[in-house]
Amino acid sequence: MSSSNDAWLNSAGGWHVGFAVIGLLTAGMAFPLSPPAHEIAAIFLLVVLSGWYAATGAEAIGAGMIRTGPARLGVVYLLGAVPLTLLILWFSSAGALVLFVLYPHIWMMLPTRWAAASTVTTVCAVGAIMVVREGFTPGAVLLVAGISAVCLLLGLGLGAWITRIIRQSTERASTLAELEATRAELAEVSHDAGVLAERERLAREIHDTLAQGFTSMVMMLQALEPEIDTDRAAAQRRRALLEEVARGNLAEARSLVALLTPTHLESAPLAEAVERLVVQVGRELGISATMRLHGERRQLATNHEVVLLRGTQEALANVRKHSGASSVVVELGYERDRVTLEVRDDGKGFDGTEHDGFGLAGMRARVAQVGGTMQLAAPSSGGVSLLVDLPTGGVA
Template identity: 40%
Template structure:
């Protein structure tokens, strides 16, 4: 930090200036020990100058304590020779508080202040409160300044970390919103393709196959063109189904519907204060992709509503394969609600309301029912017919008699 470097250089200049002041005053005053004062001042300055050049001083508390001990010993030697050495105690306070631990720095400052007061008293020949005020006040100011600066620095670091976390969170939220939008659009496209293009091509193929069988013998030449048209419809139908499969939700890409529902329960239990359990009843039957997508989305919506609104502690998800239909039940032990007082759909709620679930079920020829009583939990049941998987139209083509 530029501010920290500036303060460090100011401290260096203060030490050099005070040492120079002690040496100059000894020479100007004609002190008989002036040469000795100059020598001790040079030693003290040299020891002090070596410290910042050693990389271990800032990395190791022990190395810093050793260096400060040598500096303190040289300072005590200067203090014995001249009273002007007392002023060097002030920068020593800052060094001790900065390089040592909080407790160790306070102890070192206390010892330094007592040594300065004792030496100054010895040079004055008598003790008075005025002698103690200078070193003690300097020590108090140093403690207040250093501890205040450290508190501000810690607060600044906390704010910096908080800003970084907020920035990361905003980026994650933007990515999540983008992903949600992409998934919603993929789902919409898959539903539109299945409900329009794929169904239309399937109907065209069936009708052309029926027309091929119904063409009388004299017009058999037209059969060739009918066969070509039916083949083109079949190829485009296969391509549409591949596109629908590619737009399948990620939860169903590498797992079955049962696996996706079980993972939904596991994730819900891990992320929210609710226990979600999955149960599979019957022998799983292959479903068409739109059916699997619809049941998964209904389960996700129902579980999300349970977590957000039901105040429940347990949720049960049952996937039942029952002969000619598949049934999805979501039960909870929450507060329930009055079915006659349902809130209006909220367009900002992402379309996860009961109306959206019911629309999904009805679009595939199924039903969705809700049973709930205030204080007794809620049961949601989605039932879809078990159609044959894609690719079996040939077995279901109508017989057309000639």
């Protein structure tokens, strides 16, 4: 625990000022209350005490010498300060003022049991000095006893208050240290979570763009080889389409590097971007590919448009790779508070057991991040139907 968090360190300057003020008041009151020889002795001892405080006591307070056991520098200071204070009191009753700083110092620099014992011992010594100074008359003894009792109670009360303040200060410092450690741990956990989330996001982006594009290119290359010898015109068309897909993949790669919006959405609104993907898959596979728009199209939040675009890409990639379909229909519907995307094909479907590869799992995660739902089904009429439903909150 750092001592800089201790309340006593923050108020050390105030304690130094208090000692100086008490010292000046004691010196001023010593002249009218004591014989000349005693005045000189009291002032000399007061100067010695001030020097002792400057050499040891001030450093003890400034360094926050508060421990479960006695602090060495504080003990050294008190071993000199207590006798010097009693001697000042012996030569001048004005020395009693010094007790107002001595008792707090005792409780600040010693643990509770030691401080209580030192306070009782000091009060008894003060009482003895006063009895000797005033004489051993019954009245003087009773007066000194009463004053000593009051001083003892005040000293113990002040000590208890100081001890409580010190304990609260220590507890606050400990709590602050724990909070700082917890904050550091949370920052590290948050950083790790952010790194993991970013890795997952990039993995989904690469799968939904580059990986699908490369898959499409491989399939077109496989279809191109037999067409080179048998149908030159078809091969030329296939080559042009292959070049188009490759350029699109290159643009997507640059977009990922720059962390930009998907290139399809940069050059066209969502509906047009989806239609372009549908037309492209129809040209690649030579099948009927239809895009239907329902409702009045409107600008959506970027993350919603990205989810719908990537969903279209993933669904069409599955049509391209697995379905063997002869037709595919993509429907984009705009409603007041939601937007839907449905992709249906007439392919071979699946056996009723959903097998989420990375693509479907990634799409499901994307949809969930924006509060939407995704359903995958195999209608009795055949093929596969994928439905994405995103809430938009009615914001146009």
